[in-house]
């Protein structure tokens with residue numbers, strides 16, 4: 606199985622890359638973003654600042670890559686999820702872009718194992734069931750076209766995301 610769901614704190618995972626649900630400033634925030642910067646140390650923020658200096662901000666759905674600092678993984682891929690605004694603002698398409706662009710950047714950087722949090726399902730309020738469906742579908746489609754990726758792990762923090770993501774994955778088996 607190339608795809609699995611586990612419950613835990615993504616900062617303790619060791620994969621080639623872990624994905625961060627960042628905001629467009631790339632300067633850190635709460636939730637998983639705060640946890641990654643806290644545990645990874647200042648090196649991650651230094652690289653984020655350099656990226657922002659070049660491109661001002663990071664648009665929704667886009668992904669950028671930095672060191673993982675003191676975290677066990679090699680890289681952090683920062684992607685900006687959509688804020689849920691009722692569903693008529695291309696939120697689903699933008700969330701799918703987060704997963705696609707993060708995976709494409711991982712492949713470009715020779716990453717074979719990647720961990721994802723449940724992007725946008727915290728303060729950005731994306732409905733969790735819909736988000737789990739998009740996450741699993743987008744990653745499954747990507748994997749079927751890119752066999753250099755060996756493993757993708759959905760690291761769910763809360764019980765509800767864990768249950769929904771696991772269900773979504775089982776329904777695809």
Ligand code: ADP
Pocket residue numbers: 613614615616626627635636637638640686722723724725726727728729730760761762763766
């Ligand atoms: P967003 O702004 O994209 O909604 P959040 O960080 O608020 O980002 O939430 C995204 C998801 O990350 C939520 O489901 C939240 O439960 C989860 N999360 C928070 N901390 C961690 C962590 N340390 N590891 C993995 N997931 C986390």
